[in-house]
Amino acid sequence: MLPPVMAGVDGSAESLAAAEWAAREAARRDRPLRLVHVWNWHPGQGAAEPAPAVRRHLGRRALRQAEDRIRRTCPGVKLDDEQRPGPATAALLHAAEEAELLVLGSRGLSGFTGFLVGSVALGVVARAVRPVVLVRADEEASDEHVPADDGGPSTRTGYRDVVLGIDLDDPCDEVIEFAFEAARLRGARLHVVHAWQTPSPLGLGPGDIGLVDGPGQADEWLGFLTAVMQVWRDKYPEVEVAQTVTEGRAQSVLVRAATGASLLVVGRRMTERPTGPRTGPVTHAAIHHVGCPVAVVPHE
Numbered sequence: 001m002l003p004p005v006m007a008g009v010d011g012s013a014e015s016l017a018a019a020e021w022a023a024r025e026a027a028r029r030d031r032p033l034r035l036v037h038v039w040n041w042h043p044g045q046g047a048a049e050p051a052p053a054v055r056r057h058l059g060r061r062a063l064r065q066a067e068d069r070i071r072r073t074c075p076g077v078k079l080d081d082e083q084r085p086g087p088a089t090a091a092l093l094h095a096a097e098e099a100e101l102l103v104l105g106s107r108g109l110s111g112f113t114g115f116l117v118g119s120v121a122l123g124v125v126a127r128a129v130r131p132v133v134l135v136r137a138d139e140e141a142s143d144e145h146v147p148a149d150d151g152g153p154s155t156r157t158g159y160r161d162v163v164l165g166i167d168l169d170d171p172c173d174e175v176i177e178f179a180f181e182a183a184r185l186r187g188a189r190l191h192v193v194h195a196w197q198t199p200s201p202l203g204l205g206p207g208d209i210g211l212v213d214g215p216g217q218a219d220e221w222l223g224f225l226t227a228v229m230q231v232w233r234d235k236y237p238e239v240e241v242a243q244t245v246t247e248g249r250a251q252s253v254l255v256r257a258a259t260g261a262s263l264l265v266v267g268r269r270m271t272e273r274p275t276g277p278r279t280g281p282v283t284h285a286a287i288h289h290v291g292c293p294v295a296v297v298p299h300e
Contacts (some may be wrong), residue, residue, distance in 0.1 A: 002032070003031070003099055003100045004026070004033060004099055005022050005025050005026040005031050005034070005100050005103065006034045006036055006098070006101070006103065007021075007022035007023075007035055008038070008092050008095075008102065008103070009035045009036065009063055009065075009066045010038070010105075011058070011061065011062035011065060012137070013105075015066070015105040016069055017105055018103045018104055018105035019035060019069065019103070020070060020073055020074070020139075021103060022103035023073065024073075025101070025103070026074075027074055028185040029185060031100055032078040032079070032080065033077050034079075034080050034082065035066050035067065036082055036083075036084060036091075037059040037063050037084070038083075038084050038085070038086045038087075038088040039059055039084070039086055040055070040085075040086035059083045060083075067079060073141065089119075089124055089127075092120065093124055093127055096129065096130045097130065099130055100130070101131040101132065101133060101295070102124065102130060102133070103135060104120075104121045104124060104132060104133070104134055105121070105134070106118065106134045125268070125283075125296050126268070126279050128298060129270065129298055130298070131295055131297045131298070133296075134287050134293065134294045136291065142155050143262075143292070144159055144160060145158065145159055145160065145262070146158055146159070158188070159186040159187060159262050160260060160262035160292075161189045161190070161191040161260075161261050162182045162189070162190050162191070162264075163258045163261040163263070163264045164179035164191070164192045164193065164264075164265045165250070165257075165265070165266045165267075165282060165286070166192055166193065166194050166228075167194070167267070167282075168194050168196075168224055172299040172300075174298070175265060175267035176229075176232055178265055180232050180235070182295070183236075184236055188262060189241070189242055190239050190240070190241050191242045191261070192243050192244070193246070193254060194221060194244070194246075195245075195248050195250040195252075196217065196218075196221050196245060197248070198247070218245055218247065221245040222243065222245045226243065244257065250281075250282045251282050251284075251285035251286075254266070254286055254290075255286065255289045260292075261292045262293075263292060263294075263295060264290050265294075265297060266286050266294065266296055267283070267296075267298070268283050268298050268299070269298075269299060269300070270299065283296055
């Protein structure tokens, strides 16, 4: 049996948006959709923990809300659901191991810090072995598509770009393939973005790219990016590819590039660190400051 697309559901607006996005993605991938509710998703928020029967009832209600929304918007998707005991992060990590990808909601926009991503979503993103997609509470189907001729929202127009943030010091097949496949499924253009910064002369070795001047460095990086992408262009000839190399901090470059995209794809190295799993600065910036859905793809 094909692994399903999974969505975590807790009854919140962001989880309902995530469930609907997951349903559309399941339809694109021709996969079943499974909704997962964890009983104690938000422990410690009340004066006392609800009894098991109450938890099951609340979970059933949250799942029913999501199912009703999906049946209205994506009626053809094969759908099932389940409830799992917590803790939420551990339960969702276990669910993700069984999934094609896991979709979670994030809370919304703060004027000071950008998007607020809950501790459960952050914990899952930092540790999952399968791709995790974060979706904002106000995400709608029309947001994935270019506007209609009159400038209004539409689901009948083509898809907006899929944006891939790539580190040419360590280009990872898993991340690149996920992005190409996402673009292919949508019939969208793939916009591949690499940010570079001029290194300090003290850090250069013989033949390093930093020995050439600024415009020359950009040309060198673009040539390198073109070479890396060629094998994937050959594998996905139907996908139109745009390439951009920009001098600047990767975090800022990627946030700007993802403006108006249908999906941003970034990678996360799974190597354990002494301080525990981390998302890395670029991925951290993306999931907090990018408005479109963000796919975080783990890699070795």
